[in-house]
Amino acid sequence: MALSHENKQLDPDEFFLRRQKMDIRILGTGCPRCNEVEKRTMNVLAELGVAADVQKVKDIKEIAKYGVFGTPGLVINGKVKSHGRIPSLEEIKSWIQQEK
């Protein structure tokens, strides 16, 4: 049962109560720039050996709920880390280490 909760859309407060592993959302409608952010995030996760639940958010109404301006956006544990640009590998690394 615990597993099935993880795929549900949780608001940030509820999320922290139930948090089991790092939750990463990549906001983007599927444009190449968003894929680049996903690729970098995956590379950093693999390099640091951190387990995370990575989901892509493609629906623009869902994206708008995060209050971001511009895609691609990167959300880690409910916190918007970057939007409207492709963050560098170093930035992603430091955010993931912060949230670990």
Added chain:
Amino acid sequence: MKDRWILSIFVAVFLAAFFIPFDQLNVQRALIEAFSLLQEYAREHVLLCLIPAFFIAGAISVFIKKASVIKYFGAQARKILSYSVASISGSILAVCSCTVLPLFASIYTRGAGIGPATTFLYAGPAVNVLAIILTAKVLGAKLGFARAVGAIGFAVLIGWIMHILFEKKPDAMDTQPDIVVEEEPESRPLWKTTLYFATMVAILVFVNWARPGTEGGIWAFVYSAKWVISTLLLLYLAWMIFAWIDKAERKEWTLSTWIFAKQIFPLLFAGVLVAGFLLGRPGHEALIPNEWVARWVGGNGLGANLFASVAGAFMYFATLTEVPILQGLLGAGMGKGPALALLLAGPALSLPNMLVIRSVIGTKKTVVYVLLVVVMATISGLIYGVIA
């Protein structure tokens, strides 16, 4: 890409190969036109116009910090500023049209509301740097300028009308948390960024300097010296790139440029082939007879402008493909007014993006928005047709 998509492409190619009557003369002529237009683009527009334009677009997405612009889209921002910023900021926020819709949804649901959101939605595709540069290069500076001015002016008007018709109660807005404005550290002073962009734009302008109609005078002098000026500017740019920008940023710049090119070039070239096949180069007839074009969108009548607006509103144009299509239509006898109407209504709307817009703001607002776009594009076409 999903296998289903690959299969449907295979089927489409197969059906085309099976049924197109290649032995007919008019089809052969249209094919030659398609490749002649492609050659014209390859020879005239790729090296000196599109490639520099892609580097500028890549630079915009890497070097310009967007937080300073985004704060004007917040719910607390002053409305008059929201509208002005929404109408012109597409040039730095929507370098490619795929980013317009998510931004629109955010401004609508979390920021300044329906007015600035629709202003941005309408102006975004028309003021993006790639579109302005290619429109001005291929279709002429006058139409490029009219496109930008028409889009900015009418975007504010459309946004304002949408705001009056569908204004939300203020308390309903307050329950939504405001937008996130990310603090990004400035990596270099503003004057350096400005100088850097000005140099890139200047290079683009000088390498494309057209031969003036008359001999002598300042324009002819600039024309004769354009390679010297461009080379000097290029050397200066190279110095800035190595002196002011660190290695990581240079890599990001190249990567974004490449991502834009990878995304836009194949579609643009497909669009050029289709436009050439159907409409031919200016002065050459291809598959669609010139009389048809002249009958539907020739001259500057209300009917021609309205038809161009409606057709543009429903048709889907991949980024930049509106330019070769318009070039073909103009060459086949389309009026200047209807051309502007199509340029204004076309990239701003399409059947697929109407469906996405509807999912965000609902059916009623979408219908009103589409009607406003069609009406405004028609009016701008009529006005431009008279003065051009």
